[in-house]
């Protein structure tokens with residue numbers, strides 16, 4: 709198993725070409741955030757913007773719109789109950805996040821089904837939070853998953869729901885066997901997060917720690933992964949995912965030097981500076 713190094717990450721985070729524009733850095737769609745969990749999709753969207761995504765649209769409950777725009781006015785909005793608008797947005801996005809704060813109601817299920825049905829498999833799909841729980845509950849939804857370019861970001865509880873593996877049974881052999889059933893990249897989030905890539909390789913973090921154990925930290929990670937996929941599309945998927953997961957936890961470690969807890973919103977605010985710091989030899 710390969711440990712992810714800062715040098716590998718720095719090789720991914722290339723500076724922006726001078727003749728670039730917002731369309732050069734990904735069209736991200738973030739789908740989630742019901743009436744109770746609007747913060748989850750807002751953090752995902754803000755993390756994507758602050759990690760350099762070109763264009764970010766949030767498909768969420770209308771209840772969340774004022775708060776979304778107060779926190780991240782750069783993000784565009786659609787109502788996720790508008791099936792026509794949601795289908796069109798999914799088809800256009802170069803990277804779609806689905807699941808943070810989506811909830812597990814029948815309406816949440818319907819939204820996930822629309823996302824999976826309209827997704828363009830040449831693009832990227834990040835499946836997190838409630839979307840993983842909905843998938844675990846319904847094999848028919850699993851059958852709609854594209855065969856490539858899918859990234860699952862479960863915590864051990866979500867991975868247990870998907871695979872039936874209890875947290876103590878989640879060893880490398882069992883996790884790899886389970887990954888092969890889905891063909892997706894699996895980012896198994898924990899102390900020293902392990903990434904089971906779809907190409908058969910495995911990577912592990914040596915950064916990150918308990919100051920990250922607070923609600924919203926995983927939602928934030930989805931936005932960083934999406935933004936990096938949107939920007940560094942010429943780099944292999946394995947390296948881009950590793951770079952995003954590393955950046956998230958390495959920044960948390962830096963902030964934890966002077967903090968008891970790393971609040972996700974605070975981590976997001978530091979992303980532009982930290983990414984620049986990684987780019988500067």
Ligand SMILES: NC(=O)C1=CN([C@@H]2O[C@H](COP(=O)(O)OP(=O)(O)OC[C@H]3O[C@@H](n4cnc5c(N)ncnc54)[C@H](O)[C@@H]3O)[C@@H](O)[C@H]2O)[C@@H](O)CC1
Pocket residue numbers: 744745746747748749807808809810811836837838839841863864865866875897898923924925926927
């Ligand atoms: N501000 C917000 O709106 C927030 C919304 N959230 C959303 O809330 C929904 C439910 O997600 P949750 O993860 O909170 O709850 P879940 O019920 O999906 O998962 C928690 C369960 O997993 C088990 N588990 C085992 N190992 C774990 C580990 N290492 N970390 C976490 N849980 C572990 C726990 O014991 C618990 O039973 C998701 O859609 C999520 O995105 C959360 O992200 C928290 C913040």
Ligand SMILES: Nc1ncnc2c1ncn2[C@@H]1O[C@H](COP(=O)(O)OP(=O)(O)O)[C@@H](O)[C@H]1O
Pocket residue numbers: 837862863897898899900901915916917918919920921922923924925926927928929
């Ligand atoms: N003790 C820990 N050590 C390292 N990383 C941690 C620790 N606790 C939490 N994290 C990280 O915080 C994030 C939590 O994700 P998740 O449980 O999905 O949070 P949420 O759904 O509330 O946003 C993951 O990236 C995980 O690796």
Ligand SMILES: [Mg+2]
Pocket residue numbers: 836837863926927
């Ligand atoms: Mg989560």
